[in-house]
Amino acid sequence: MLEIKNICKTFNKGTVNEKVAINNLSLTLEDGDFVTVIGGNGAGKSTMLNLIAGAFPVDSGSIIANGKDITHLPDFKRASILGRVFQDPMMGTSANMLIEENLALANRRGQKRGLKWGISDAEREDFKKQLAALNLGLEDRLSTKVGLLSGGQRQALTLLMAVLRKPDLLLLDEHTAALDPKTAAKVLEMTDRIVSKHNLTTLMVTHNMKDAIEHGNRLIMMDAGRIVVDIRGEEKKKLTVPYLIDLFSKASGSTEANDAMLLSK
Amino acid sequence: MDFFGSLLNATPGAVSQGIIWGIMAIGLYITFKIMDIADLSVDGSFATGGAVCVMLIRGGCNPWLAVLVAMCAGGVAGLITALLHTKCEIPAILSGILTQLALYSINLRIMGGRANQPVSVDKYPLLVSQRYVRELSLRNPLPLIILLTAIVIGFMYWFFGTERGCSMRATGDNPNMAKAQGINVKNNIILALVFSNAIVAFSGALIAQFQGSADINMGRGAIVIGLAAVIIGEVFTKKFFKNFALKLLGVSIGAIIYYLVLQVTLQLGLNTNDLKLISATIVAVFLAIPYWKKLASQKAGRKGGRNA
Numbered sequence: 001m002l003e004i005k006n007i008c009k010t011f012n013k014g015t016v017n018e019k020v021a022i023n024n025l026s027l028t029l030e031d032g033d034f035v036t037v038i039g040g041n042g043a044g045k046s047t048m049l050n051l052i053a054g055a056f057p058v059d060s061g062s063i064i065a066n067g068k069d070i071t072h073l074p075d076f077k078r079a080s081i082l083g084r085v086f087q088d089p090m091m092g093t094s095a096n097m098l099i100e101e102n103l104a105l106a107n108r109r110g111q112k113r114g115l116k117w118g119i120s121d122a123e124r125e126d127f128k129k130q131l132a133a134l135n136l137g138l139e140d141r142l143s144t145k146v147g148l149l150s151g152g153q154r155q156a157l158t159l160l161m162a163v164l165r166k167p168d169l170l171l172l173d174e175h176t177a178a179l180d181p182k183t184a185a186k187v188l189e190m191t192d193r194i195v196s197k198h199n200l201t202t203l204m205v206t207h208n209m210k211d212a213i214e215h216g217n218r219l220i221m222m223d224a225g226r227i228v229v230d231i232r233g234e235e236k237k238k239l240t241v242p243y244l245i246d247l248f249s250k251a252s253g254s255t256e257a258n259d260a261m262l263l264s265k
Numbered sequence: 266m267d268f269f270g271s272l273l274n275a276t277p278g279a280v281s282q283g284i285i286w287g288i289m290a291i292g293l294y295i296t297f298k299i300m301d302i303a304d305l306s307v308d309g310s311f312a313t314g315g316a317v318c319v320m321l322i323r324g325g326c327n328p329w330l331a332v333l334v335a336m337c338a339g340g341v342a343g344l345i346t347a348l349l350h351t352k353c354e355i356p357a358i359l360s361g362i363l364t365q366l367a368l369y370s371i372n373l374r375i376m377g378g379r380a381n382q383p384v385s386v387d388k389y390p391l392l393v394s395q396r397y398v399r400e401l402s403l404r405n406p407l408p409l410i411i412l413l414t415a416i417v418i419g420f421m422y423w424f425f426g427t428e429r430g431c432s433m434r435a436t437g438d439n440p441n442m443a444k445a446q447g448i449n450v451k452n453n454i455i456l457a458l459v460f461s462n463a464i465v466a467f468s469g470a471l472i473a474q475f476q477g478s479a480d481i482n483m484g485r486g487a488i489v490i491g492l493a494a495v496i497i498g499e500v501f502t503k504k505f506f507k508n509f510a511l512k513l514l515g516v517s518i519g520a521i522i523y524y525l526v527l528q529v530t531l532q533l534g535l536n537t538n539d540l541k542l543i544s545a546t547i548v549a550v551f552l553a554i555p556y557w558k559k560l561a562s563q564k565a566g567r568k569g570g571r572n573a
Contacts, residue, residue, distance in 0.1 A: 079447030092445065097431075102442075103434050107430060110447040111476075115424075118431035161446075180277040 002029040002052070002092065002101065002169055007061030009047055009225075012170060021047040023224055023225035024061075029169070029203070034195055037205045038244075045205040046087075048222070049171050052203070054078045056205030066168060080110025081217035083162030083200075085175040087157065092158030102146055103127045106161035136189065152183035152197060156190060170195065172204040176211075179240045213239045220264040221248055272532045274413070275400045277407070279528040280521055285393070285409045285471045287520030288417055289487060290494035291513050292464030297495060300437035300457045302350075305361030307465045307491060309368025310342040312504065314466025315473030316375040319384045321473070328392050332470045339466020341456030342368060342384045347458035351451040359491060372481055380481040391474040406475065413471070414517055422510040433457055465491075486541055493548040494520035500554055523547065 009022040022044045029035060037045050051058050052074035062071045069080055086092050093102050104119035104127075124142060131139040134156050138149075148152060155175060162170060172191065176184035192215060196203050206212050212219055219236050221229035221244075228251035231239065266442060296304040314335040321331035342364060349360035352493050369479025376382045393406035424430045436453040438441045443450050465487070473479040473526040496510075504514045 042522060075444050076447050076449050079445055082445075084445045086441070086445075091439070091441050094435045094442050096438045101431060101434075105431055105443075105446050105448075108432075108446070113428040113432045113448070115427045115429060118426055149342050 001031045001033070002027070002047075004028070004052070005062045005064070005066040007051060007058045007063065009044075009051060009056075009059050013059075020088040021225055022051065022058075026061075027220070027227060030038060031201055032199050033218055034200075034202045034216035035193065035204065035218045035220060036216040037203060037220050037222060038207070038209060038212045043222040044225040045075055045222055047225075049173050049203060049205060050233055052078075052081055052169070053084060053171060081168040083109075083167030083170045085158045085162050085170075085172050087174040087177050089151040089158070091180055093146045093154050096145060097145050099131075099146055099149075100124060100127055101162060103130075103161060106164045106183040107121065109165045109167075122151065123207055130164070134160060150183075151178050152187060155179060155183075155187050157193065159187065159190060163198060163200065164198070166198055168201065170200045170202040171175065172202065174205050174207060177207055192217070209241045209244050213244065221251065223248070268532060272529065274399075275528050275532065276525070278395055279524040280474075281393075281395065281398050281406055281410060281475065282561060283521030283524035284407075284414055284517060285468055285475060286524065287494055287517035288410075288414055288471065289465050290491040290498075290520050291414075291417055291421065291504060292468065292514045293488065293491035294463045294495055294513065294516055295421070295457050295461040295464070297492065298437075299434055302357045302454070302458070303361070303488075304343075304346060304366035304458060305358060305488055306342055306346040306368070306458075306462060308484045308487045309365035309372065310339040310462040310465050311469035311472075311487040312361045312372050312470025312479070312481060313342055313368055313375070313484075315479040315483050316372045316382070317466070318470035319473045319479035320377070321373055322389050322391070323382065324386050328390060328474065332392070332467060335470035336463040336467045336501055338467070340463035342457065342466070343458040343460070343462025346462070347455040350458075351454055354485075376479060377480065381478055383478040383488060385477060389479035391477075393471055393475045394477065396477075410471065417467075418510055418513045418517075421513055425509060429456075436492075460494050469474070482518075486544055489544055490520070490523065491546050492553060493523045493544070496548070496551045496555075497522050535537050 004025060006024050007022055007027055008020075008024055011019045011021055012182075025044070025048065037048070039045050050056060052063060054070070054073060058071060058127045062069060064070065065081055084092070094105070097105075100119055100123075104123055107123060126137045128144060131142075136153055136156055138153065138157065146157065149157065159175070175191075176187050179187060188211060191204070194200070202216070204216065213236070218230070218232035218238065219239065220227050229247050282512060289307070293304070293307060296302045317338045318328075318335040319333045321334055322328055326334075345367075346360045346364040349355045349363060350357050355363070373380070384391065386396055393409055395406070397404040398406060423454070425434060432443065432446075432448045433453045433456065435446065436448060436450050437457075439452050443453075470486060472483065495516050496519065498515035498517070501522065502511070502515035503516060506512050526547060527540070531537070535543060
């Protein structure tokens with residue numbers, strides 16, 4: 001589905017703050033792959049997702065989705081095949097617009113927006129059903145401003161918006177990191193349900209090793225802008241956190257286990 | 266009694282002016298409130314609207330057509346600002362200032378190199394004129410300007426409810442979200458600036474006819490008056506007006522209140538040279554009110570907390 005070939009990205013090139021974020025990275029996703037991505041701070045996880053989404057251009061290399069080269073496509077054009085959920089719950093929704101308006105916007109992702117009325121009654125009915133399935137009681141609050149929802153509710157809504165029009169690729173950038181543990185677990189469970197229901201090809205960045213092991217069919221670990229571990233299928237099911245930490249130290253060539261990763265259990 | 270007498274006498278004029286300037290403020294609402302951009306080109310495009318309209322009418326053009334052309338000219342001015350901002354990545358405020366500055370020269374050229382061009386209601390069939398503002402006849406400008414305001418509000422209500430309009434609101438509210446939903450953010454900013462300045466020029470065209478002349482300085486401070494109308498309207502009508510169309514009506518009401526307050530201060534004996542100072546003061550006070558209110562409620566909150 002997605003083919004990333006030798007992409008590189010360096011920030012602040014030629015200055016003292018030069019930072020190689022992605023270093024000659026290649027990755028191929030099969031249809032229906034649910035890949036969890038882990039790695040320390042600054043390993044390049046978010047940068048990789050942003051490059052796929054087109055938030056900024058790659059320095060070199062190419063990105064091919066569904067056989068089509070999207071390397072130089074602007075972000076809003078790539079959105080037609082991508083669903084995105086960000087780490088910051090404020091980022092994926094429009095706070096001053098109603099729940100139904102946000103959903104209606106998402107329902108037109110990648111389509112021409114003309115002078116037809118922005119939302120139809122049939123859509124409202126559909127949104128109600130889909131919101132009811134989230135079990136958050138949002139189905140009766142279609143005309144509530146999104147800004148009044150909690151972080152967890154907003155993140156769940158963003159997730160629904162990302163898949164309302166089925167994306168070819170779902171990008172989840174630590175989408176539960178800003179939530180309290182209980183809500184995070186709920187949103188993750190919701191993610192699992194939605195991904196398997198629509199059989200979505202998914203890239204999920206997480207800081208939590210346990211989550212990375214428990215979810216998805218494939219796990220990649222990044223370090224210094226490269227993929228250093230790529231485990232899938234039966235092998236992935238057998239993974240444990242200590243083993244993963246061990247793998248990480250070996251792969252990155254450093255004996256000091258990454259604090260951030262240790263701290264996240 | 267003399268004070269109230271002359272104030273009463275001046276009221277219809279102030280209200281009419283307020284309504285017409287209110288149209289300008291509604292145009293400003295698009296950029297300032299919906300798109301979250303402070304567009305300073307309006308000072309120039311307002312005068313452009315007046316200049317184009319007056320010159321065309323003086324040349325024998327139908328006043329309706331003249332207004333329409335004036336709107337297009339305003340739209341082009343907005344387009345320039347938009348292109349400077351989106352295609353050259355110049356900050357929005359600076360783009361607006363550049364356009365405004367350039368428009369000063371352009372407006373002078375439009376007006377044949379003169380700073381003022383009169384258009385008398387005796388010689389031309391003007392749409393609105395302040396001369397008839399106290400008359401009980403069909404020539405009174407009030408019904409027409411109220412109708413035009415209603416049309417502008419109706420158009421905006423419709424447009425911002427469409428798919429395209431919704432995508433523009435999302436662009437202004439959260440560009441990140443808009444991009445993730447496949448919305449072309451830059452195109453929406455361009456469209457908003459064109460719309461906004463066309464409406465501003467429309468108001469300029471009406472004001473020029475209303476006062477019987479186009480003046481190179483007629484738009485000076487327009488942005489301040491527009492913001493004043495938006496904010497005063499919000500302060501007074503926030504509690505009752507939740508619907509988008511009503512919020513726009515609130516802007517119009519804000520403009521009327523602004524002109525009435527201005528009229529009172531003038532009647533109190535302040536001189537017209539001090540107008541800009543008075544305007545700035547009124548706006549500063551109304552801009553500060555929401556913050557003061559918040560401070561006051563926080564104080565009240567703290568007290569309440571102690572009691573509880």
